[in-house]
Amino acid sequence: MINVLFICLGNICRSPMAEAIFRQLTEEEGIADQFHVDSAGIGDWHVGLPPHEGTRKVLDQKNISYQGMKARQVVKQDWETFDYIIAMDEQNIHDLETIRKEVEGVTVAKLMDYVEKAEEENVPDPYFTKNFDYTYHLVSKGCSALLSEIKQKRGV
Template identity: 40%
Template sequence: MAQRSILFVCLGNICRSPLAEGILRHLVEKVGRHHDFVIDSAGTGAWHIGDPPDRRAISVAAGHGVDISKLKARKVAKDDFDRFDLILALDSSNLKTLRELAPEGSRATIALFCSHALGAADDVPDPYFGGHADFEAVYRLLYRGCATMVEGPSDEPLS
């Protein structure tokens, strides 16, 4: 089986996208398919380049047995549009930015996370200005979407 590459993108790459990356890595490792995937995350903004995820994201993930503490924020790069099969924006604003940044003829499919994974045109809310409960709600939403991507049903399952 050829490797499948997925990039999760939010604004600063410290809350939603590292959570999504960590959750999907955790799920594919759990089913013994981690060698089948390249999973990464990035942000459309450059404020946090090199920083670890937000401490609240790290805490919520750890509470579910997912370690994202070693991830480092980075900004989406032009070559990402050819390195990844699928680029999933966590909200419609970042989806718009990704479509504007995508070089003509790039190979990546760019989609909204909830639309691709859950069949809903919803944004994953940004928990940055919220508290633990907001991060927990985002974790649960991302987990549901990532689990659906791994296990189905989906128009485009990971297998």
């Protein structure tokens, strides 16, 4: 089982979008049973809430399920559970480092690190920009590139 955790600030916009897109990609490729995919936020402001209305709207337009998703806060134990902890921006990486446990073999990276010639280094937060379509565009590219990388490295 390959365990992938997506991280953003509050776990209602970018990371649940990435979780939903990544799950959809693995389902389309018939490899969903080889993955455990989740998302979490740095902060606890939205714990227990569903994805943001803007995230739900863009996922509905693309016919991508987010059923059952509820925001949660990242915890130290996530480093023992997940092989990949994928953040949406540099600030998330910095915040993760402050709570990171010293665990070997956990890849911590930004989603855009996997995209060749990415137009952005960080995925802008649509909670503030209100541009959920652009966020979807970036997250979708990142998830596809991440899945390709994992398949190549893990022989999936």
